[in-house]
Amino acid sequence: MDKALLRKKYKNLRAALSTNDIDEMSLEIANTALTLDIWDYTNYHIFLTIEDKAEVDTNYLLHILQGRDKTIGVSKSNFEDSSLEHFLLQENTKFKISKYGIPEPLDGIKLDPNIFDVVFVPVLAYDRKGNRIGYGKGFYDRFLAQCNPTCKFIGVSFFEPEDEIQSGIYDIPLSMVITPKKIYKPS
Numbered sequence: 049m050d051k052a053l054l055r056k057k058y059k060n061l062r063a064a065l066s067t068n069d070i071d072e073m074s075l076e077i078a079n080t081a082l083t084l085d086i087w088d089y090t091n092y093h094i095f096l097t098i099e100d101k102a103e104v105d106t107n108y109l110l111h112i113l114q115g116r117d118k119t120i121g122v123s124k125s126n127f128e129d130s131s132l133e134h135f136l137l138q139e140n141t142k143f144k145i146s147k148y149g150i151p152e153p154l155d156g157i158k159l160d161p162n163i164f165d166v167v168f169v170p171v172l173a174y175d176r177k178g179n180r181i182g183y184g185k186g187f188y189d190r191f192l193a194q195c196n197p198t199c200k201f202i203g204v205s206f207f208e209p210e211d212e213i214q215s216g217i218y219d220i221p222l223s224m225v226i227t228p229k230k231i232y233k234p235s
């Protein structure tokens with residue numbers, strides 16, 4: 049299946065989920081994540097959920113990080129050049145929902161992408177090798193390319209992997225994908 053069809057398939061699969069399904073599975077994903085050895089690092093990046101796109105609700109993961117006093121980065125998207133600018137999440141950080149439905153920090157202390165030890169990555173579709181498809185603007189391909197080579201890229205998804213996703217020259221594979229019941233790690 050080509051990328052455009054896969055995007056359509058997963059947008060439809062997500063749209064069919066109830067808010068209750070999303071909430072339960074997002075909590076399961078966070079609980080599954082707790083079983084991994086990814087919590088001893090210092091600097092984490094998390095995406096903030098676009099609610100009308102039925103994404104994984106990252107609030108549960110965020111609470112785990114906040115409970116452990118991690119340095120947490122959140123981003124503002126620049127749709128002119130498909131880049132992300134990262135800010136330290138602080139108690140007094142104010143958010144605005146952008147016209148694309150993304151909650152974004154208004155301002156704050158800027159963070160360099162190379163400080164992150166772990167980045168949680170939004171995915172529409174993925175395969176067992178860690179190839180992923182997003183909304184097709186390359187925001188995360190660009191961002192992950194700026195990260196430290198040792199950084200862990202962790203996808204989160206409600207769904208099982210596709211058999212194979214054709215990887216493009218800019219695609220950076222995920223280290224693993226967490227789903228409600230299982231963790232997929234490229235071997």
Ligand SMILES: Nc1nc2c(c(=O)[nH]1)N(C=O)[C@@H](CNc1ccc(C(=O)N[C@@H](CCC(=O)O)C(=O)O)cc1)CN2
Pocket residue numbers: 095096097098103125132148150170171182183184185186187188
């Ligand atoms: N929560 C979250 N934040 C994220 C991402 C994500 O997937 N999830 N992104 C991951 O990369 C980037 C944002 N990527 C996006 C790309 C397209 C659209 C969007 O609304 N597209 C419209 C078409 C709009 C247009 O083409 O102008 C659509 O799909 O209907 C939204 C976010 C950065 N932040």
Ligand SMILES: Nc1ncnc2c1ncn2[C@@H]1O[C@H](COP(=O)(O)OP(=O)(O)OP(=O)(O)O)[C@@H](O)[C@H]1O
Pocket residue numbers: 180181182183184185186187188189190193216218219
């Ligand atoms: N590091 C990069 N430098 C320059 N262009 C890039 C880079 N990464 C991706 N692109 C370009 O961005 C576009 C979108 O890439 P792709 O289809 O892989 O997006 P995606 O991974 O589905 O989306 P996203 O990363 O936003 O979730 C492509 O035209 C690709 O060539």
